Amino acid sequence: MNVEKPEPIPPPGMAAGALDGATDLSRSIAEVTSALRAAIDRLGGAIENARRPGQPLATVAAVTREAPLASLFVAFLLGIAVARRR
Known part of the structure; x- marks a missing residue:
């Protein structure tokens, strides 16, 4: 075998x-x-x-359309605040 x-x-x-x-x-x-x-x-x-009416994004969009320079200024200040925290 x-x-x-x-x-x-x-x-x-x-x-x-x-x-x-x-x-x-x-x-x-x-x-x-x-x-x-x-x-x-x-x-x-x-x-x-x-984005529905009465919700936060709809409100922000409406404010931005009515006062674009003021909205830009607020966004700029918010950006500075966030950048300084880091």
Whole structure:
């Protein structure tokens, strides 16, 4: 009775490793893309709700249309205040 050892399976080559890495990267990019799309949809809905009459963005837009220079001055002062905190 003569039993032969099976030949070992060679490890995957460099090309197979590169393909596995590319597949993993592609899946990761797809997951990030879908998460970003969901976040953008939620943000878009929040902005749309805030633009309704009587909501904060609608009020800010109306004030900006009526007094653009005063709004610019307030935004400038707010920017200075934020920059100094850092």
